[in-house]
Amino acid sequence: MSIKQTIVQQALPLIKPGMVVGFGGGSTVAELVKEAANLVNEIQVVTPSPTTRQLATVLGYTVIDPQYCDRVDIAFDGCDQLNTHGSALKSGGGIHANEKIIATLADEYWLLTVSSRLVQTTFDTKTPxxxxxxxxxxxxxxxxxxxxxxxxxxxxxxxxxxxxxxxxxxxxxxxxxxxxxxxxxxxxxxxxxxxxxxxSYFDRLVTNALLGDETTGKVEQLF
Incomplete structure (x- = not known):
């Protein structure tokens, strides 16, 4: 099992029937959308990503537009870098404005990423x-x-x-x-x-994160 799949397996139990769930962009979140398909008739999905929206629609989820959603139970996303204070830098997809709306709507905002992207305090300037x-x-x-x-x-x-x-x-x-x-x-x-x-800077918006170690194969929570 890849580290991405291990992270997804840890995230799955966080999704409960009756929830409104936010799914961001990226390959790890896409894997979570596929793996959560057993709940396809029991949750509603909101997403800032056109790619994720297409995938969720094909899989049969009820996808609602963020402009008609005033609360999200839990949301999952990726990041370029994350620090120990729950702040993150996101840049690659260029959809951070719409991602931040859903992050702010969410009672819980979880990042799914590899542990090498965690910094103690100061972010690496390689990420714009x-x-x-x-x-x-x-x-x-x-x-x-x-x-x-x-x-x-x-x-x-x-x-x-x-x-x-x-x-x-x-x-x-x-x-x-x-x-x-x-x-x-x-x-x-x-x-x-x-x-x-x-x-693209998410200032202390992160509730928690699942961090996968690509060497050991273990996944740990940030908090």
Whole structure:
């Protein structure tokens, strides 16, 4: 059994009949969606991920739109990095604005990831802070990132000419900084900047995490 499958087996008992369950993006969550199919008629699903939504629909789950959902019992997601205070950096999928809505709606927000992505306090700068930005605010945000000592890069599409657009029709800016020592304060500056829809830093939103050790095959909870 792979470490991904072991993590999923640990997560399955957390899902109970009658729940509204949030499933994020990524391969581990996709595996959980498949493994939870015995509850397909007993839970409702909400997801920020078009890929996960398609999978859940094909499997027969009742999928509800987040705009009509005012509470989620439990949600599962992945991350790029996680610290011991329950904060996380997410950047790869570019759906963090919609992910954060579901994380905030959820009574419990669990991350499923490998233990090598856990940092004690300060995040590794190899993972960018990603901003979802209204198109009209592009120049303002790019200038502000530079003024904060960051190097901004507009994310471009891989399968067509032009910029990557989010499901909300906005741009993604990957921000690289020399240090994340004061990430919470930095994040707050961008989160309150006109035109920034959301950031990829999840400040103490994580209830718990299942961390799989790829060497030993063991899975441990963060808290």
């Amino acid at each position: 802070l990603v901003l979802e930005v209204l198109p009209k605010a592009l120049a303002l945000v790019m200038r502000t990132i530079s003024e904060h000592g960051g190097q901004p890069t507009i994310r471009t599409a891989t399968n067509r000419d032009g910029m990557t657009l989010t499901d909300n029709g906005n741009f993604l800016i990957d921000c690289h900084f020399p240090s994340y020592e004061h990430l919470a304060a930095l994040n707050n500056d961008f989160a309150t900047l006109a035109g920034v829809v959301e950031t």
